[in-house]
Amino acid sequence: MELKRSLVTALLLLASFAAEASCMVLTLQQQGTRLLLQSDADSNKTSPERSAKDISKDFRQIYTALEETQEWDGKFDARLQRLSQELYGPLLPAMRKASCIVFSIEPRFMHFALDLLPIDGSPLFVQKAVAFSLGKPRADTSSLTPKSRGLIVRDLDTDPEDGANEVRKLYPNSILHNAKNVGAKLFVEANYDFLLISAHGFVTPALGSDLADPDDSIRLGKGEINADALAKAKFKLLYLDSCQLGMSKPFIDAASRSGARHYLAPIISNESGHSSTLTIRYFFGDLNKGKTPMEALFHARKRLYQDFQSKASRTDQIFYAYPFRLYIL
Template sequence: MFSSKLHTLVFNVNQTGKTLRLTATLDGKTHTYTVPERQKVCARLKIIYRLLNPWSSLLGTIHEFYARVRRTTGRPGIHALLTEVGRVLYAPVDAWIERASGIEFVVAEERLAFLFDALYYRGKPLFLHKQVSYSLHAHSDDPLDVSRKWKGLLISHESSDPERAALAVKDLFPGSFYYDDHDVHPEDLRDIVEVDFVLISGHGGPAKGIELENMPIRPETLVHMAPKLVYLDSCRLGLHRGFLERLHQTGTRYYLAPILNNESGESSTKTIQRFFTALSDGETPSNALFIARKTLYEHYSAQGDDFRLAMVRAFPFRIYRLN
């Protein structure tokens, strides 16, 4: 089944041409509504993705990112876009969203880049109101039994994880296998029969996966370990269909990765630390990411980041429920 417990509001999103059809389900009640083509919601969602996504890692490229935004002429401001598209999609079920404990978007692979949880609901992005997850398939609602006895595979690249957040995760789950990028080889991973979770920080993208110094990380690399949760800290791997499909086939329950280009270190470090700390304290994976993203947005806004930069730092990671 798709998620139904704890008052989760599930949006099944379907698209025919340029028309969106949403079926919202909460506590056994269903409401279906259509967003007509004239609203241009699909086109606006694509613009929102381009406006929020920096070219590459923020290190050394933030000026190019803002220059590109300033060159975007003839388009509504980002706040207006997020407000208007959010109003169109969420006004029909406003009260349901308020009542729900969490939100789940069921989407097809062709709509992975639609940032539904960035859209405004009651004046601010939805991900700041509720825990949000995405799914492509039916999945179990059984709780994930996390404990500090969990054993993970942790791999850290010195430039993508300069503050070594992965080492902090090993402190939380001391039975885990930890490798620096330059120390891990294919035979090391082949010898690991089973782990509860995987955390890999490295450079890569949605076309190839992650490139470590001595080996690549591809969808098939992790299959024999049968991890329950996979967290990949690498640009836009949340859009990698190969990882989504193969991990689903493997039985992995949760997959977390950025759907935007994300920062090397700093905000990515804090996301890793806050997510795994909350997870080790007994939070569900979806709520652990909610805590991490909300507190990071508040942190960066308080230190003076403008909206776009705070979003680029706090928002990029998405959680998928796979099985």
């Protein structure tokens, strides 16, 4: 029986490697005053006529609209469609065929909601498994199994429906802490397969700058922690259910130094409970069944998008389904 389980685990890891290794990688960079988006698989590329500055301004306006949950209107849709045509253009045939897509970007482009742009009338994030990378993405075989150990920290304010405990039940070797009882000491030399924190996040998004704010933080009961708190920790995957932590380069860098291959967090201020609880439930539920992080997040966001198709306004539908971003480190 043990041999059979080992074989199944090996096959799941191989599938994970194959899935991520076969993704279409699109590299976004600036050359002079213009942007260049290029596929790693062939010579296809796009270089919009408009300046990088103008396109970045459009994405800042989109980011602000998402962060402030501004009502979507025709002008908002037109801006998304225009950016899709400008950036994707001749890349579209290959993108339609790709099983998954990884955007390799510079930190100054972290506010670019590239997976929100529409293709054939629907946002990219509900059509393809998508991830981001701050540099050349590395395919790997890391994946969670039911035996994986997690360090889980829950703030009752941000996780009122106890999604954290659902994850603990999926991974019974994990340890669950109440956020009000812990501080930075909890992470000193911590060594777990994954870290899940649901707590308030405080980030100053760079929005077009390569400069990162070292004061980005997560609030715990015994004080706020910044990225340095993870300096000596070791994790394979980090899932931070904390506002805007998907825009924090210091925390992403700290995750990479911890040995993690995957980092997930919302790029905007996400909901406490409700959609965030569902995202936790769907994501970790799929991981527990052998899905890769890319597949699990894709299925979670697509399911949320479909769940709220007829139950919420389009503005709320995106607010519920879109916020979380996956970085491959």
